[in-house]
Amino acid sequence: MPKTVLIVDDEPNIVVPIEFLMEQNGYSVLVAGSGEEALEVIAKHNPDLVLLDIMLPGIDGYEVCEIIRLDPKWKNIKIIFLTAKGRDVDVAKGMVLGADAYVIKPFSNADIIENVKKLLDDSP
Template identity: 65%
Template sequence: MPPKILIADDEQSIVVPLEFLMEQKGYQVMAAYNGEEAIEKIISFNPDLILLDIMLPIIDGFEVCQMVRSNPNWKDIKIIFVSAMGREVDIAKGLALGADAYVTKPFANAEIIQKVREVLDTNR
């Protein structure tokens, strides 16, 4: 069973290539375009990893991360923040809230694939 990845981002131009890229690498992929939808998809899709944007409508990425980390059923879900907020304080906050990695936009495809692999590997 291939690992499942949830892509939570409101920018279609980011979601579409990422979806394509992850499918090409053999992952099972689902997308969400706001924080609320992301929570719903986590419940229904039960992903192994979330590629999570911070500036999401309705519920922001930090809050989604907090919700995931506060739910013991979701303790094994990996989170990678993928954000255009590149200040060091944002990265520090993201990691403090329990994210496993933080990737700033723009990123290279190879970089994000590498990060996803690393994070998923730590589970095994």
């Protein structure tokens, strides 16, 4: 059974190529356009990994991360932050919240794939 990756970003043009890339690498892909939607999808599908944008309308990436990490049944979900601002403090804040990795926009496909593979292939 293929591992599931949830892409959370409110920018469809970023989602489209990543979605394609993940599918090409053999993952099954879910997409959410907001924090609220992401939580719904997680509750329903329990993905293996979340590519999580920080700047989201409503509930932001930090809060989504906080909620995931507070719930023990989701403790195996890997989280990669996508941060657009390149602000170092966002990375620091995210890592303290329990994210597993981060990728700074603009990123290359190789950056994403490498991080996703490392997290999913190492885990059972």
